[in-house]
Every structure is written in C-alpha cells, then in structure tokens.
Amino acid sequence: MTSTDDKPPVTVLSGVLGAGKTTLVNHLLKNNRGNELAVIVNDMGEVNVDADLIERENPDTGLVELSNGCICCRLQGDLVAQMVDLTENRDVDALVIEASGISEPTPIARTLTQPREDGPDPTAAFRLDMMVTVCDAHGFWKEFDAGTSLPAGADEPDPDRPLADVLVQSVEFCDVLLLNKCDMVPDDELDRIVDVVSELNPRATIRRTEYSEVDPSLVIDTGRFDFEEARRSAGWKQELREHKQREGGDSAAATHSHSHTHDEQSAADTHGVESFVYTRERPFDPAQFAATLYERDDGIIRAKGLCNLAGTENVIGMSRAGRSIQAGPIGEWDAEDTRQTELVFIGTEFDADEITDRLDECLVDRESTVDSQTTVDQDVDSLFPLRIDPDDKAELRE
C-alpha cells in the first residue's frame, strides 16, 4: 500500500442492482498484487447472494456479510463495528464495502468519517479513501424512468423512493465512476452517457469497463476522498455556484451555459448535454406551477433547486432525476433570505427558452394574494413528499 497514513484505506462501491459491483469485488480480490483485502457485503435480503459468490471465487477472503437491511441507514452501527473488528483481528491492508443496490453513498460516507456516540470511532480505525460508483451502461436510460421504483422489500429509508433518485445520487457523489457493461452498448451511445454523467458530476474520473475490469490502483488506497469536495461535486451545485458568481446577486435572469469544459469538445457540442439556471424573484402561482412541474417531456435529466410560491412562507424544494420529480416544503423563508426561485436544469437537447417561458407563465405579482394561507399550505403539503439531503438543503440556501 502506498499511503503514508497507517490506517487501512476504505473503498465504498455503490451502484444499482446488477451494475457489476460483485464482479468488481472479485476482480479486485484476484488482482490486488498480494495486498490483503477485507470485504464487507451488504444485501437487503436475508440471503446474501453476493457474499456467496465472492466466497466461492475467493475462499480465504476476510468477508463479512451485512444482510437484511441497508448500511446507509439501519445498519450504520453494525457496519462500523464489523469494520473495526476486521481491522483489529486480521492483517488487513485495505477494506472494500459493497453497498446494497439501493444504498445511498452520502450517508455511508458520513458514517465512516464521523465519530459515533454509540460505538467505536471509525476515524480512529480506518480512513475513507474512495467512493466508487458502478453504472450499468446498458440499463442507464431505463433506470431514469419515473415508473421504476425500488425492488420489493426495500422498505428503508423510504419505500417510495424512485430508482432514478438512487442512481443520480450515486453518480453525483463519487470519486470514480465505472461505466460498466460497455460490451453491450455501441460507442456513440457510450459517448452520450459519458457526457451526461460528466455533467452530473464534473469532478468524477470516468472509466469505461467490461466486467468491471480496472487497475486496482485506480480505486484502492488512492488518497482521494475528501468529504467537503465530494459534497460539493454534484453538477447542479457547481452550476448554481457559478451562476451566483456570474450574477453577483442580481437575480432576475435565466442563463444558459455550457458550463464545463471537457477535454476535446464540449458535451453540448457533441451530444447536446447542457445546463442552465432559472432564477426569478416573482413568485409562482402554486397550482399553475405544480401543473407545469410535472410536465416531463422536455429532455431534462436532472433538476434541483428552490421555488418561491405565492401565499406561503414555505420554501419549496424541488428535485428531479430523469422522469421522477419530487417537490415539497423544506422550511420557511428567513428574514435575511433573498426570496426567489432558483432552479438548475441539466439535460440533453432541451429547449431552455421554452422551459423558461413555461415557468414564466406561472409567475404572479409579488403582492398578489392567493385565496387563503391555510389552503395554500395544505396544497403545498399535499405535493409529492420530498426527500432532500440536509447538506443539499444547506447548500441550496447558502
């Protein structure tokens, strides 16, 4: 191992069901040049199939199964306890965690980097080194479908969470993204997916793989993980920050941008992948905005932001992944807030002017009143439930 830190490095593998995580674990175990890897495999079900597959191919591995729950929520404490146990009782050079196909990477990273009140301190026993997401190139677009929800039995943290949300979070919060199953997808389609994922997470290193074959040094003991950087790396956050810098606080604008420079040609030039920020101080009429929000045939892959609705003190958060859209109250406006709508859109070949016009049609005068405060707040509450990461919430309101 190359690091100067004597605590074993930890690599977390995320990615939806069937993307190729177990294939990657087996590949790493077979190609880790004599270094001792310990593996923790999380499975939502009672029977840990992936652990069996790994054990069969690599019988002497230090392998721990965490089954019947998710390490991003209910099994957080067990995860840390098992990892500390492994580092104390085996001569381990590095640890690899295979998250379940529905785990969210951000809470796992938080669990591994923060001392706990109810158990051993993870930061004293090991160091989080790398967040890897394995993406199934073949299933990529299908997983963005609104209709696809989590598999049966996935009742935590939220059974209604769409699969697209899990996919987007795992793309946005990673250091390395393996675009796997490239043998099943033509090159021009792969180029398009690469453009999209690099717009969703401009900071990630993206590698195209077949059967998750990568050089282990890309994902083990890299010294790369930094929680603050990872937290800020989502494309929508970067776009919002750049927009705020450009505007210098002047809010009444919708801007278009090909926001990130890619190595050769910009993503917008090749596959029409681009992003834009919509900001307005005038509030939306709640009912009209709700109707517009759920029109989905517009080429948008990701959208996120805050909305200012007339007649309510609630700040409305909006989060969209593919065709799955969630919106709902995330607290009240503070006196010092600039009360305005700020929405980032990322997509392919969408018409930003058309989206802007559609949203503008929902605006009402700042002074305008709606029927009754109570009715509006009830309406707002009855919008789709919004799950929003506390860090995202803070970032949106910075």
Ligand SMILES: Nc1nc2c(ncn2[C@@H]2O[C@H](COP(=O)(O)OP(=O)(O)OP(=O)(O)O)[C@@H](O)[C@H]2O)c(=O)[nH]1
């Ligand atoms: N054609 C093709 N198949 C692959 C590739 N990588 C993995 N597979 C196959 O895809 C299936 C799922 O792979 P796994 O490694 O089990 O995926 P996983 O992410 O661990 O899946 P879960 O444990 O269900 O979350 C297996 O049958 C693999 O052999 C690839 O690059 N190309």
